[in-house]
Amino acid sequence: MEHKNTLLTLAYDGTDYFGWQRQEGVKTIQEELEKALSKLLKKEVNIRGASRTDAGVHAFCQLAILKEPHTIPINRLALAINSALDTKDIVVKDAILVNDSFHPQNSVYKKSYSYNIYNAPFQNPLCSRYSHFVHKPLDIEKMRQASKEFIGTYDFKAFCASKSMAKTTVRTIYSLDIEQKDELISINITGNGFLYNMVRIIAGTLIDVGLSKKKKEDIKEIIFSKDRQRAGKTSPACGLILKNIYYNLD
Numbered sequence: 001m002e003h004k005n006t007l008l009t010l011a012y013d014g015t016d017y018f019g020w021q022r023q024e025g026v027k028t029i030q031e032e033l034e035k036a037l038s039k040l041l042k043k044e045v046n047i048r049g050a051s052r053t054d055a056g057v058h059a060f061c062q063l064a065i066l067k068e069p070h071t072i073p074i075n076r077l078a079l080a081i082n083s084a085l086d087t088k089d090i091v092v093k094d095a096i097l098v099n100d101s102f103h104p105q106n107s108v109y110k111k112s113y114s115y116n117i118y119n120a121p122f123q124n125p126l127c128s129r130y131s132h133f134v135h136k137p138l139d140i141e142k143m144r145q146a147s148k149e150f151i152g153t154y155d156f157k158a159f160c161a162s163k164s165m166a167k168t169t170v171r172t173i174y175s176l177d178i179e180q181k182d183e184l185i186s187i188n189i190t191g192n193g194f195l196y197n198m199v200r201i202i203a204g205t206l207i208d209v210g211l212s213k214k215k216k217e218d219i220k221e222i223i224f225s226k227d228r229q230r231a232g233k234t235s236p237a238c239g240l241i242l243k244n245i246y247y248n249l250d
Helices: 029-041 074-084 140-150 198-210 216-225
Strands: 006-012 047-049 058-066 090-097 108-119 132-134 152-155 170-181 184-191 240-247
Touching: 006 029, 006 074, 029 047, 029 058, 029 074, 029 090, 074 090, 108 198, 132 198, 140 170, 140 184, 140 198, 140 216, 152 216, 170 198, 184 198, 198 216, 198 240
Parallel strands: 058 240, 108 132
Antiparallel strands: 006 058, 006 090, 047 058, 108 184, 108 240, 152 170, 170 184
């Protein structure tokens, strides 16, 4: 029996990749996955992802749609793809059949990211691939208070990189909380979508708050200013992880 319109869930370490999207002359997650699928199905395969993670960004839950018909049992497909991959940086966690109307972007209604900060006098080499190292002490309570100011629907132009091609810079943030476990600080954010570098700029701004370079009261002023220069720096890609993508199967 042939299957088609298969939704793949995958995780990856993006350190050595130029992001999700296939690009000429550089190694990307999409290209590696398409190579494995082409080898497995013995024909050229193209897939479409739900989120275009940038160079160096990681994912615990990325989605990709495979439209090519195949006869591999759906409960064995993830294992088969993983066996065909030439890297251990990418793992397909699950595969399910979806209807023809499913779209990897239009069927998604919210996404969650985490931004990890390693806050200690010295770097931990075991955390360096997956966190941004900040050696000066951060005031976590100030960061938590400031984080509440981002929740809601706003024009987040001040938190968008200049290369963005978005039709609108209005986005809704549903939740933003900050957890701390020993030296590791995690900024967890969920929204209906995110602009180019938006989460990394928010992280950079909250780091400024933690270092007393900015105050809680500054956040709304920065948002309403729509001025990128007033927000914090774009934090490094290594700390960013795409944690979850929520979608409708209707």
